[in-house]
Amino acid sequence: MEEEYDVIVLGTGLTECVLSGLLSVEGKKVLHMDRNDYYGGESASLNLTQLYRKFRDGSEPPSHLGRDRDYSIDLIPKFMMANEELVKVLTHTDVTRYLEFKQIEGSYVYRDGRVAKVPANEMEAVTSSLIGLFEKRRLKKFLEFIQKWSDSDPSTHQGIDLDRMQMADVFKKFGLEAGTQDLVGHAMALYPNDNYLYRPARETYERIVLYVSSVARYGKSPYIYPLYGLGELPQGFARLSAIYGGTYMLDKPVDEILYDDEGKFKGVRSGEEKAYAKQVIGDPSYFPEKVKTVGRVIRAICLLKHPIPNTSDVNSVQLIIPQNQIGRKHDIYVACVSATHNVCAKGYYLAIVSTVVETDIPEKEIVPGLQLLGPIDEKYVSVSNINVPVDDGTKDQVFISKSYDASSHFVSIYDDICDMYKRITGSELVLKRRPRQDEEQATSAGQ
CATH class of the missing domain: 1.10.405.10 (Guanine Nucleotide Dissociation Inhibitor, domain 1)
Structure with a gap:
């Protein structure tokens, strides 16, 4: 760690990993740290043991659910639209070679x-x-x-x-x-x-x-989804960053953010070790004093033994309940995937119901979504804050991403990536296609 970097990135959420990958490709020397022992941060995909550690105080998962390794459950489910900008980023950076996508039916x-x-x-x-x-x-x-x-x-x-x-x-x-x-x-x-x-x-x-x-x-729907869950996306960008010299450290606590006499970022301390850089990128959890809470999101992860009723028995679906239909100010989203996406054991379906919290009884607010699921085998509920940075980061060179919203698509995340990229580099994000691995190999073989 005791080195000078161009950028230090804290947290391996999708926004942080995309920026880390893009900056590494542009020749920046990047150090990427995460206090967790897994990739993805708030947008991780967890196996059964990790899920029960988070939602059931570490108790043993029931044996009828099957094997640990059969599960890769998104904490924050989102589908990509086939033609959206984030898919273009994946294609241009060749991160698609680490991922396999399946259509949402x-x-x-x-x-x-x-x-x-x-x-x-x-x-x-x-x-x-x-x-x-x-x-x-x-x-x-x-x-x-x-x-x-x-x-x-x-x-x-x-x-x-x-x-x-x-x-x-x-x-x-x-x-x-x-x-x-x-x-x-x-x-x-x-x-x-x-x-x-x-x-x-x-x-x-x-x-x-x-x-x-x-x-x-x-055809069928506009959405696609990576096999083994969304946690594959940050890992793909992490690999891209590593190819271009990025340094990754998981299970690495950040004990202190270091600033110079003018209040500008200068480095981080982990235990006795320090690393220095001109800029830092991180998710809101690393900078509690520099963010404000603008709302809350409730999400219920539900395991089902059947497809969602009234959806033609498809194995995956995006279902939206518009706010006006149920007298709310925000939509309720239901995202459902299944064993065909390698995210849960055979015979199971994984449905996640989410919305922006509007009352003092969040769980009551998602009832209209839960009622559409039919019998629920297991349910894991979380309520999290939506945090946004107080400043744009240009003064102290601390660039903080926004928390993920309640929607089950990526539109707002890509907007945040572009906005942060411009503040960090001073220029718009323009995608330049990288040579694919097979093209690089052909070029080097011909030399």
């Missing part, structure tokens, strides 16, 4: 007391059981408008200015009912609340395009 939404598939295109809108005959036509016209829109061709605009009009006005122009707006805004554009209605429509347009194009890529 269904994208569903809760409306008017029942569960139904989210229509992914104009044809599905016409056949959807979610909406009445006349509303189907209106939704079809709206989706056709989205698909045909071209910035350079005013004839596709239908008098709409995406940059000046609010989304609420666009919905009004197409005459979409409140329930259909919920469907589009929450199950396709994936907004966690209704604030988007009063923002420029372009943001929602881009999110819907991402959803529809991601569905078109693989």
Whole structure:
């Protein structure tokens, strides 16, 4: 440890590992530490023993659940959209060579007391059981408008200015009912609340395009998920960092953050050892005095012995309960994967229900989601703070990531990565494709 680095990274959550990998590729000398003995931090995937250590005070897992190694349970479940920016980061950095993805079989939404598939295109809108005959036509016209829109061709605009009009006005122009707006805004554009209605429509347009194009890529649903759980993602970026000279230390406590006379970061102390750097990146747990709590998230990890009812018995599903359907301010998310994703024993399904806490009885708030699961074999509940940095880090060179939100997708995480990258380096994140391993080998063989 007794060395000088360009950057020290604390915690191996996904945000920290992506930044560590990107900075290492750019030639920065990186030291990456984590107080845990496993990768992933708050976004780790745990085996049964680790799960029972965290949620059951270390008691023995029941034998009927099967073997320890059959489980890789996400603490914070999130699905990736096939065409989203984080997938492009994986591809450009060649981290995909460490990962294998499987498609999520269904994208569903809760409306008017029942569960139904989210229509992914104009044809599905016409056949959807979610909406009445006349509303189907209106939704079809709206989706056709989205698909045909071209910035350079005013004839596709239908008098709409995406940059000046609010989304609420666009919905009004197409005459979409409140329930259909919920469907589009929450199950396709994936907004966690209704604030988007009063923002420029372009943001929602881009999110819907991402959803529809991601569905078109693989069919069935827009989502993909790594085998063996999300904990594989930070490990993939950790390997990338190590290839480029990054130093990793797990099970390494951080006893003190060191600052110079001007209050700027200068290093960290672990026991008697010290390491020095100009900048530090870390998750909120390493800097409790530099973050503020802006909310709380409740998550219930549930083991089931059956697929989620009313989802055509698919082995994996994203199910969203829009806030307005149950009189809340935030959506409830249900993410379900199964033994086919190598995250639980054969015959089991893993469903995780999450939402932003709004009352003093958090567990009562996720009941609408739990009720959709059918009989639950085991349940592990946690409530965690949503912490954000108080400052942007440019003054003291301490760059802190945001806690993970309640949503079951990666949109907000990628935004945080880009924002932090710009503050750390002073420039925008521009992805340059790395040569793949086989290309590098071919090049070196030819020399």
